[in-house]
Amino acid sequence: MQKAIFAVAVSVGLAVVPPCVAIAQNPTNQTPAPKIIEVSAKKYEFTPNEIRVKQGTRVELKVHSEDETHGMKLSVYAEGTKDKGKPGLLFDQPGENGKVTKGVDQVLDFVAQESGTYDFKCAKLCGLGHDRMKGKLVVEP
Numbered sequence: 001m002q003k004a005i006f007a008v009a010v011s012v013g014l015a016v017v018p019p020c021v022a023i024a025q026n027p028t029n030q031t032p033a034p035k036i037i038e039v040s041a042k043k044y045e046f047t048p049n050e051i052r053v054k055q056g057t058r059v060e061l062k063v064h065s066e067d068e069t070h071g072m073k074l075s076v077y078a079e080g081t082k083d084k085g086k087p088g089l090l091f092d093q094p095g096e097n098g099k100v101t102k103g104v105d106q107v108l109d110f111v112a113q114e115s116g117t118y119d120f121k122c123a124k125l126c127g128l129g130h131d132r133m134k135g136k137l138v139v140e141p
Contacts, residue, residue: 034060034109041070041122044129052138055115063106071100071123072108074137078116088114088139098123112139 035057040047041064053059063072074097076087091097092109100106100123122133 032058034058036060036062039063039072040066041072041133042066043068043127044122044133046072046120046122046133046135049135050138051135052140053112055112055139055141057112057139059108059110059112061106061108063108065105068126069100069102069124070126070133071098071106072120073098073123074108074110074120075118078114078118078139081116086114088112088116089118089137100124112137115139115141 035053037051037053037059039051039061046063051061061072061074063070065071074089076089076091076097077084078088081088090111090113096106096108097110116139118137118139120135120137122130126133
């Protein structure tokens, strides 16, 4: 009797496994490639200083310093956001936002979850014009 129950359980289990495996291997379930955006930084500007992406897009910002060490710090909340509970930009590695390493390009990976305008600025004091070194990330619905 136990062997019969075991045989039925195994055959039912095998009947269920192939569709599950097919679903797991389906290419439509894979994470889409990020939108890669190259950003150059030099005294006292970012190029481009306005970046536009669609809501829900996975973004990879590659920040390259042209003259001295610069970095980018993105606000994770859209301008005018009153509720600071849920950030609009979800970073893969939040510690990299604003982290500056001399001689190394900064890479910021995130998902633009909420539409709105997000400020960014230079993350390293770079001189008298440092406060002017800023830009905007616009996440469109």
